[in-house]
Amino acid sequence: MKFGGIFIILVIILIAIYAVSIYNKFATLGNKVDEAFSTMDVYLKKRYDLIPNLVETVKGYAKHESETLEKVISARNKAISSTTPDAKAEAEKELSGTLSRLLALTEAYPDLKANTNFQDLQKQLTNMEGEIANSRKYYNGVVKSFNTMVDTFPSNLLAGIFGFHKQPLFTVTSESERENVKVQF
Numbered sequence: 001m002k003f004g005g006i007f008i009i010l011v012i013i014l015i016a017i018y019a020v021s022i023y024n025k026f027a028t029l030g031n032k033v034d035e036a037f038s039t040m041d042v043y044l045k046k047r048y049d050l051i052p053n054l055v056e057t058v059k060g061y062a063k064h065e066s067e068t069l070e071k072v073i074s075a076r077n078k079a080i081s082s083t084t085p086d087a088k089a090e091a092e093k094e095l096s097g098t099l100s101r102l103l104a105l106t107e108a109y110p111d112l113k114a115n116t117n118f119q120d121l122q123k124q125l126t127n128m129e130g131e132i133a134n135s136r137k138y139y140n141g142v143v144k145s146f147n148t149m150v151d152t153f154p155s156n157l158l159a160g161i162f163g164f165h166k167q168p169l170f171t172v173t174s175e176s177e178r179e180n181v182k183v184q185f
Contacts, residue, residue, distance in 0.1 A: 022155050026164045029146040033167050036139035037085055040170070043135050044079065044092070047128045051076045054102070054121045061112035062105050072098045085168045092170075099125075136170045143167045 055069050062069075075098040079091035103122070106113045113119075147166045150159045159165070 019158055022149075022158045023162055025155070026146075026149060026159065026162060029142065029149060030164065032142045033139070033146050036135070036142045040132065040135040040139050041088070043128060043132045044088070047125065047132065048076050048080050050121060050125055050128065051099070054118070054125065057115065057118045057121060058102060058105060058109075058112060061109045061115070065105055068098070068101050068105065072102050075099075085170065089168065089170050140169050140171075143169050 051072060055072055058065070059069055072095075075091070075095040079088070079095045082088045082091040106118070106122075146164075147169075149155045150164055150166050
């Protein structure tokens with residue numbers, strides 16, 4: 001009886017240590033998910049700050065394209081105000097589409113295409129898109145690790161108890177976004 005009681009106490013202690021370990025892994029990965037989303041959000045904010053300058057530059061050359069310019073600003077404002085990963089992904093999809101239409105206007109306006117301010121803004125935007133892509137890769141990598149813990153046995157048993165749920169990946173949902181970008185000079 002004495003040996004059996006000690007054995008049961010040891011098993012309970014080992015289970016408690018394991019549960020604390022799993023909780024700490026979830027907490028660590030959850031913090032990394034938050035950090036990755038915040039990092040991505042910083043780069044998105046920088047891009048949002050470039051967009052009004054880009055729109056103003058285009059506006060000077062393409063006054064009758066006001067509908068496109070208004071859609072870009074509207075999509076930008078929607079993206080800025082979205083806070084959750086799902087809402088941010090949806091808003092980013094809309095913003096990317098309107099930005100593509102805005103940048104396509106340069107083909108119709110050779111003077112705009114030659115404008116050094118516009119070229120500089122376009123270069124900054126291109127660089128920012130690369131930074132955003134890298135931050136999305138990092139975010140998705142951390143989310144994948146977190147979601148794997150939520151889905152795999154035995155940590156999935158404790159995920160629900162501790163209140164940890166799968167996080168959304170930042171994915172491309174539009175088939176047009178999957179196509180290669182056409183670059184012309």
